Amino acid sequence: MANFHVIIPAAGSGSRMAADLPKQYLPLAGRPMIAWTLEPFLSCERISSVHIALSPDDSHWQAHAPHHPKLSILHCGGLSRAETVLNVLKGLHVEQSDWVLVHDAARPGLTPQLLNYLLDELQDDAVGGLLATPVADTLKRADAKNRVASTEPREGLWQAQTPQMFRYGILKEALIQAGEPPTDEAQAIEALGFSPKLVIGQLRNFKVTYPQDLALAEAMIAAYHQEARK
Numbered sequence: 001m002a003n004f005h006v007i008i009p010a011a012g013s014g015s016r017m018a019a020d021l022p023k024q025y026l027p028l029a030g031r032p033m034i035a036w037t038l039e040p041f042l043s044c045e046r047i048s049s050v051h052i053a054l055s056p057d058d059s060h061w062q063a064h065a066p067h068h069p070k071l072s073i074l075h076c077g078g079l080s081r082a083e084t085v086l087n088v089l090k091g092l093h094v095e096q097s098d099w100v101l102v103h104d105a106a107r108p109g110l111t112p113q114l115l116n117y118l119l120d121e122l123q124d125d126a127v128g129g130l131l132a133t134p135v136a137d138t139l140k141r142a143d144a145k146n147r148v149a150s151t152e153p154r155e156g157l158w159q160a161q162t163p164q165m166f167r168y169g170i171l172k173e174a175l176i177q178a179g180e181p182p183t184d185e186a187q188a189i190e191a192l193g194f195s196p197k198l199v200i201g202q203l204r205n206f207k208v209t210y211p212q213d214l215a216l217a218e219a220m221i222a223a224y225h226q227e228a229r230k
């Protein structure tokens with residue numbers, strides 16, 4: 001049976017967060033964000049290995065992050081997220097048919113239940129896929145002055161999240177062949193002519209991007225763990 005491996009690209013600088021530290025190290029409910037992000041993968045028995053990709057000059061990991069026998073730390077970050085992921089894939093010695101899940105370091109809200117749901121939905125799939133949510137709000141197209149130019153139909157539109165889960169061999173090939181760096185793994189897979197499956201995610205798995213997102217992420221994590229302790 002195919003094994004499941006996880007790659008966490010964590011080599012970004014968090015420019016939109018504009019904090020003293022890269023956002024993956026900022027404190028959330030008593031722990032660094034990256035510790036919350038890693039938790040569901042480290043505690044999931046179905047996951048064989050977890051690989052975190054840091055920037056080559058990252059000096060924060062030691063002070064902020066957990067140790068775990070399943071976890072390997074790689075200072076192989078590239079100029080884009082796609083390059084970071086490809087650098088990890090090139091050094092991974094796993095079966096071509098093994099599954100690789102790529103998950104943003106800045107998504108600390110993934111739950112074990114949502115992770116297991118994704119694995120269940122995709123483990124027998126021919127292509128693989130990703131967590132995503134159908135667009136709920138009305139969509140407006142802006143003109144150059146940020147006035148509404150038009151209202152766009154939202155039918156059939158989804159917002160991509162992570163984990164994105166594909167077979168090792170196909171994912172590596174897709175990222176090697178990609179020209180302009182794709183913004184997610186699915187885009188590279190699509191360029192090879194495949195149609196990744198959309199698996200319904202949850203809003204709580206949002207990507208922490210701006211300073212105001214921290215309070216929301218903290219409240220969400222604190223509430224979840226209070227509930228889990230009951």
Ligand code: CTP
Pocket residue numbers: 008009010011012013014015016017023024053077078079080081082084104105106207208209
């Ligand atoms: N990432 C990476 N290597 C890069 C750029 C991004 O590993 N060269 C990672 C980030 O660390 C993050 C994920 O990709 O976990 C998603 O990227 P994003 O949310 O855009 O994070 P940053 O690039 O750090 O933030 P910003 O775009 O605001 O600078």
Ligand code: MG
Pocket residue numbers: 012
């Ligand atoms: Mg970025």
